[in-house]
Amino acid sequence: xxxxxxxxxxxxxxxxxxxxxxxxxxxxxxxxxxxxxxxxxxxxxxxxxxxxxxxxxxxxxxxxxxxxxxxxxxxxxxxxxxxxxxxxxxxxxxxxxxxxxxxxxxxxxxxxxxxxxxxxxxxxxxxxxxxxxxxxxxxxxxxxxxxxxxxxxxxxxxxxxxxxxxxxxxxxxxxxxxxxxxxxxxxxxxxxxxxxxxxxxxxxxxxxxxxxxxxxxxxxxxxxxxxxxxxxxxxxxxxxxxxxxxxxxxxxxxxxxxxxxxxxxxxxxxxxxxxxxxxxxxxxxxxxxxxxxxxxxxxx
Amino acid sequence: xxxxxxxxxxxxxxxxxxxxxxxxxxxxxxxxxxxxxxxxxxxxxxxxxxxxxxxxxxxxxxxxxxxxxxxxxxxxxxxxxxxxxxxxxxxxxxxxxxxxxxxxxxxxxxxxxxxxxxxxxxxxxxxxxxxxxxxxxxxxxxxxxxxxxxxxxxxxxxxxxxxxxxxxxxxxxxxxxxxxxxxxxxxxxxxxxxxxxxxxxxxxxxxxxxxxxxxxxxxxxxxxxxxxxxxxxxxxxxxxxxxxxxxxxxxxxxxxxxxxxxxxxxxxxxxxxxxxxxxxxxxxxxxxxxxxxxxxxxxxxxxxxxxxxxxxxxxxxxxxxxxxxxxxxxxxxxxxxxxxxxxxxxxxxxxxxxxxxxxxxxxxxxxxxxxxxxxxxxxxxxxxxxxxxxxxxxxxxxxxxxxxxxxxxxxxxxxxxxxxxxxxxxx
Numbered sequence: 001x002x003x004x005x006x007x008x009x010x011x012x013x014x015x016x017x018x019x020x021x022x023x024x025x026x027x028x029x030x031x032x033x034x035x036x037x038x039x040x041x042x043x044x045x046x047x048x049x050x051x052x053x054x055x056x057x058x059x060x061x062x063x064x065x066x067x068x069x070x071x072x073x074x075x076x077x078x079x080x081x082x083x084x085x086x087x088x089x090x091x092x093x094x095x096x097x098x099x100x101x102x103x104x105x106x107x108x109x110x111x112x113x114x115x116x117x118x119x120x121x122x123x124x125x126x127x128x129x130x131x132x133x134x135x136x137x138x139x140x141x142x143x144x145x146x147x148x149x150x151x152x153x154x155x156x157x158x159x160x161x162x163x164x165x166x167x168x169x170x171x172x173x174x175x176x177x178x179x180x181x182x183x184x185x186x187x188x189x190x191x192x193x194x195x196x197x198x199x200x201x202x203x204x205x206x207x208x209x210x211x212x213x214x215x216x217x218x219x220x221x222x223x224x225x226x227x228x229x230x231x232x233x234x235x236x237x238x239x240x241x242x243x244x245x246x247x248x249x250x251x252x253x254x255x256x257x258x259x260x261x262x263x264x265x266x267x268x269x270x271x272x273x274x275x276x277x278x279x280x281x282x283x284x285x286x287x288x289x290x291x292x293x294x295x296x297x298x299x300x
Numbered sequence: 301x302x303x304x305x306x307x308x309x310x311x312x313x314x315x316x317x318x319x320x321x322x323x324x325x326x327x328x329x330x331x332x333x334x335x336x337x338x339x340x341x342x343x344x345x346x347x348x349x350x351x352x353x354x355x356x357x358x359x360x361x362x363x364x365x366x367x368x369x370x371x372x373x374x375x376x377x378x379x380x381x382x383x384x385x386x387x388x389x390x391x392x393x394x395x396x397x398x399x400x401x402x403x404x405x406x407x408x409x410x411x412x413x414x415x416x417x418x419x420x421x422x423x424x425x426x427x428x429x430x431x432x433x434x435x436x437x438x439x440x441x442x443x444x445x446x447x448x449x450x451x452x453x454x455x456x457x458x459x460x461x462x463x464x465x466x467x468x469x470x471x472x473x474x475x476x477x478x479x480x481x482x483x484x485x486x487x488x489x490x491x492x493x494x495x496x497x498x499x500x501x502x503x504x505x506x507x508x509x510x511x512x513x514x515x516x517x518x519x520x521x522x523x524x525x526x527x528x529x530x531x532x533x534x535x536x537x538x539x540x541x542x543x544x545x546x547x548x549x550x551x552x553x554x555x556x557x558x559x560x561x562x563x564x565x566x567x568x569x570x571x572x573x574x575x576x577x578x579x580x581x582x583x584x585x586x587x588x589x590x591x592x593x594x595x596x597x598x599x600x601x602x603x604x605x606x607x608x609x610x611x612x613x614x615x616x617x618x619x620x621x622x623x624x625x626x627x628x629x630x631x632x633x634x635x636x637x638x639x640x641x642x643x644x645x646x647x648x649x650x651x652x653x654x655x656x657x658x659x660x661x662x663x664x665x666x667x668x669x670x671x672x673x674x675x676x677x678x679x680x681x682x683x684x685x686x687x688x689x690x691x692x693x694x695x696x697x698x699x700x701x702x703x704x705x706x707x708x709x710x711x712x713x714x715x716x717x718x719x720x721x722x723x724x725x726x727x
Contacts, residue, residue: 049726051727052386052389052390052407053386053389053390053407053408053410053411053413054410054411136548137546137547137548138563138565154547154548156548156551157547157548157549157550157551162551242551243551243552243553243556244553245551245693245696245697247550247551248550248551248700248703248704249550249697249698249700249701249704249706250693250697250700261690261693262690264383264386265382265383265386265688265689265690266382266385266386266389266404266407266408266688266689267407267688267689267690267723267727268386269690269726
């Protein structure tokens, strides 16, 4: 028998297959250039005082120590955590209800499915600007409120209402996407289970709680994980509604918005912004692991 | 999981290399020798839409005068212009000639990306107004880092119809801050809070025009927390509480404030001469009622915005870039540009032209041009060259906290000055 390491004269040398690497190369190159390199770069920069235009030096953990005393960092962390706490439950539950509504085969249902999905494909910038016009002090929503005799609401100048508006925008824009995931998963729920429960006298709500939800638990965990990560990394919605400063006195800043504020511009503190990014990464990773662990516990 | 030694070494090297920034420390910022020949890129700041013919003719004339040269003109929108320059500078794609304001030159000069004209082109210094030339110098650094280009006193636009409806005299716009505050309170009262006078909180230039000292003489510390600065904030807080400032003033960008003015829900807004053409096209009913005045000030010295043309010290064709920047900013071409719109040349003697001294037709534009030109000799560039974008954010947040009643003006400004001084040291 001959092997690849056989050096006897006349032995057949087995070639290492090249073709799989050739197939993988384009993908690997793209991932390396646009994910791996920036990730490593951010990790390295977090321990330096590099600036946008002026290279700095190694500063150890100084950036992380500064974070602890930075009020804006704590404001950003508070808002990011709140964002997850509010939007994730809504994005796990509402699309499921929507999916159950549009899975019925009734005339015109395709229109509603498309309508619910439209915000997903719409540009977030366009959608954000429309929401700004709607929620402006003299916008459509306040116009209607005033016509009904109510006082106008400061959606875009009160820090809490601003944050809530951004959360609603995130939920509204994400509904269609998660609805499609649930629609696919719902087709896998055995009809017999529903029929058996109905025969046992279970009503629609009982069947939803005891049949649909357990059957979709894995999908709900997936939706929870995906929406948590995107909620923690939220940027566009807050930027568009609250402005580049993150609302009045920066009260609506999120961690990713803070990275943009600190790390860009001619005097951008790339090192410090990278340290914030590393914290965002660690927290996101922690959140994902938590969700997965909770799911595994349920499985066992 | 076991990680092999080569994989670990590769990862560690990648990590180390990725954190290394490539600097520009070996760039020669003091000379631009060579033949005027070849291609350069010229970047303007939001000028293409209004003046395409002027710049195309200018470039054609330069290329004709210097055979073998080619100028590629790019224009960037007003919003996020510093971010665009920053990205280009960091990526090594900064154009050869860049339209900048002095506060944008400072970080580029510190990064050795701006050509020092005192060394590379000292022969041109005498052709410009001394104050304009000096405005392109950076405290704490030797040298001058951009050719002075056009000057602008930054007019204040106001809506005559809204003034009339509030019982204010549209022929007498506020000239001092006291007059501005009185007019704003009257406007809020008589319109039942429906019409605000301003849609922006005070900027660093407002503190300067109000009479607060912004920085110490050496340029090593900010001082806008002195009593005059505190007083200005107290007065603005009074306006905010009375509804004389737009309800969304705490989150408004200059562009949003401009839109509110165009929608005629705000009575006054600072701008530039370039805005008149925009009002004429996009808001004709506002244009019919537009009034133009100097921005209010208590010092008797109006603000002077200075535009400059910086030559990229790391560019490959510096001789051509210097020749082109000088060509654009020479007396004749600046005079031509001043005929296109209400801006003022920074070259010596040009402001003595009758175009800037005689009010022949008596219309608003001519009146403003002549009066602004007259005030230019006393004008000051109130924007501290060393005030970076993050410092502006610090000040804006401090002002917002005062308006919301979270803190007192004194405490907010003390804290803002402390933070700006910390950032100044870091820069």
